[in-house]
Amino acid sequence: MSKLVTGAAVVVALWSAGAMAQAKYGPGTSAAEIKVGQSIPYSGPASAYGQIGKAETAYFKSLNAKGGINGRKINFISLDDGYSPPKAVENARKLVESDDVAVVFNVLGTPLNMAVRPYLNQKKVPQLFIAAGATAFNDPAHFPWTMGWQPNLQAEAAFYAEHLLKSRPDAKIAVLYQNDDFGKDMLHGLTAALGDKAKKMIVDSQNFQATDPTVDSQLITLKNSGADTLFLFTYSKQAAQSISKLDDLNWKPTTYLHLGAASVGATFKPAGLEKSKGILSAGFLKDVTDPRWANDEDVKEFFAWMKENLPQADINDSLNEAGYMYAKTLEQVLRQAGDDLTRENIMKQAASLKDFRLPLLLPGSTINTSATDYRVIKYMKLQRFNGKTWDFVE
Template identity: 55%
Template sequence: MPVTLTKIKIVSAAFAVLAASSSGALAQKKYDTGATDTEIKIGNIMPYSGPASAYGVIGKTEEAYFRKINAAGGINGRKINFISYDDGYSPPKTVEQARKLVESDEVLFIFNSLGTPPNSAIHKYMNSKKVPQLFVATGATKWNDPKDFPWTMGWQPNYQSESRIYAKYLLKEKPGAKIAVLYQNDDYGKDYLKGLKDGLGAKAASMIVIEDSFETTEPTIDNHIVKFKSTDADVFFNVTTPKFAAQSIKKMAEIGWKPLHILNNVSASVGSVIKPAGYENAQDIISAAYLKDASDKQWDNDPGMKEFYAFLEKDFPEGNKLDGSVVVGYAVAQTLVEVLKKCGDNLTRENVMKQAASLKDFRTEVLLPGIKINTSPTDFAPISQLQLMKFKGEKWELFGDIVSADVGG
């Protein structure tokens, strides 16, 4: 039977409809729970109270930054709904808040929740639920494990990398050092200790003369500092959060113990640690940095820092520019905005992780020059470079080169 022109027209029309519907399907918006045409719902857990409350300002900075983004029209036309809860740095409370965010508030993902013990408590839960635990605010090495925990990603340099950099410095500058280590008795503290021992290698056993752990429930760590003075340690490696770091600097001055003091980056804030402890007591402390220090005048005319100062003035006037945690909150919020922009109209949890794992040489301009953010499906450690610094006068002075000391998951 000959094919008529009419039949050809019908078949052509059918193909046209099919092609149109296929291309329409490709262009369709894709959403998981927590995302719509108008909103992206993001969860966050912070210690607004408790022993690590100095870090609460990170959540407040992020909230202010997202308000600024929303005022400018949001991300691809969607406003960020940022829901942040307090867990008091207590892991059982973290579990409760994470369940609330995922099961009641129905957020798209949880972002930048703070602390190693709190994040450890929800690590398996988040991965079993397949909800991103994105850019956690802790440098524990275990967040870089895309094979076993594909829904969890760190952000800041990991603690073992940082410790290895200090070890490298000691082996070069003070090879006969006698080191006293104070560390928090959890994964955060043990990660730093492992990095130091790995970095010192065979010399660790002879160089570390005392290691002492403390609990976050202890009201003061003064007794540990007094004990250290009675040893012959001439280097103090201080692995503490801000409250205890400030206590230790004060107590060392009070009892006249003057070792070379190495302070972990997470407590290097001038505003929340050094100033309260007294500038005069903090001279020559060594730490490491990956972000610009807003108290350092060398950045006054830096374009990236000018933007940061403008943000503080207009959007977050209560933010203290001397507090390093404010810079952290600003930088990680900017990184998240980049990820969400890259997601376009595909706001599924899977795509959020995919875009977070494909950052290439991204810079928030509050990072130190030369430091870039890079991730891949097999590398969930966005920042892996640091620069050493020494406290002089009322500010940190950077020295040496940018150092990379990658440690895998």
């Protein structure tokens, strides 16, 4: 009898040890939940982008309703930073030190992510899938806890330069750029890609502060430069102002727009759909409003999700689609992490995505990350806005 009891005790002990070995938790994680933090502008000059946070909130809520991730609910704490770097730093400290989150997710804007990056790397907190494309955010050797998501800014600018050099090598270029790391990174990418032709082709460049009320004076100056091509390295507010001002000035340059501002709802509708016709931008997502994708199963699923979870949102606003995709990427990483929910393993899984296919990426695009290459989205196609949707430019 004593041998049976002893044997049972050994089995129980081994089972308990195995169960303990299976689940490893770090800050913000437990058998019940995974805490995810965010700082994003629900107010201020970039408040249009707060819609991303709203879509992500809805996504995690819908995910929790289905049981969460590996049986754990997502506790999503999304704070307003007003597009202010000091406020973003304050939020990051609160999320880490008070809210005890496992990861800080999808902070928007190059200057804000630059501001919080040193702190989060010092604390070894994953700064995942940020909504900023600065080339500096693919630097795992120096900042191993920071990973971007969208195509990096210099690669995007070079993508436009390559098209321009092939189609109109004698173009006269004007550039409007935000006077921070974001705008300067894009300007650098354009200049580098144009190479020896840059000094001759770029006839003028004007910058602005994110808090400036308008960019009218800059557009007037750029028109007077004699340029026939315009690069808008801006976010949605200034992009809409620029498109509207171009119409006022009756200036019709070939216009390339930063992909982060290429939103029908946040940019083209405020500017005027007719005024926005002809705008060029890099695409990497399916335009869900385009009839070409009407029978696409992934697009149908997205529409059904929107109807159920964000019924009041503008279906034309691509920021809803962006939030949906960011959230799905984080979901994949957390699923891969399984029961090892330490910050170290979450970061390891983010850098171990293999042929991962997000449903609304353009055909031909898959995600592969590694410990030495943190770039998530690499595939782009040039597209032109036709007043309603986008046409691919071959």
